[in-house]
Amino acid sequence: MAMTEQQIQGEAWDNVVHSEGTRTIFEDRGRVLKARVKIRDFLSVFVPIVVAFIYSTDWIAKYPDYKNLALVLLSIVGVFQVLMSAWSLVSKWDEDLAYSSRAVRDNYEQREGWKELAKGQAPDFAHTFTLMKDRQKLIDSHDSERDISASDRQSGMRAGLILCQRPCVCGIVPQSAKKPLWVRKPCTVCGGN
């Protein structure tokens, strides 16, 4: 049986919440990764430059104690930098960062498309719905391989509900993007309020 316009709009609103949730999850993930990559790349430039500086300047040679101390500190930072690079290779930061940026864009586009549909502004209603649904399925299947935890899902759900000002299954529209420290009404879907 074909879906009525109202049913399509209802499902479209659900998908606005869903795609905004996923967008937020990857946006947060991307922010953390970007900061880590920045520190890693900065250290990989900083350490050799400072070492070269210490060896090439004359004035520091007059203070051998300081020179040795500086080199000891630098070698500690150097070890840290090497470990960080190894960690980033093993956990594939760069690949994850690229994926997150793409996921943010894809889910943003989906969110806007679903919103149009939900408001009844999309041309060729039923056809657009089928297209959007297929694309969403494809995006979700890729996203599901990226280790999304239960708590990620809860914060994503909160973001989606806040955007649409919709109550969660627990009956509450979350007031803050983050789960409150003191949860008065627990809920597994939004994390509680």
Ligand SMILES: [Zn+2]
């Ligand atoms: Zn809830």
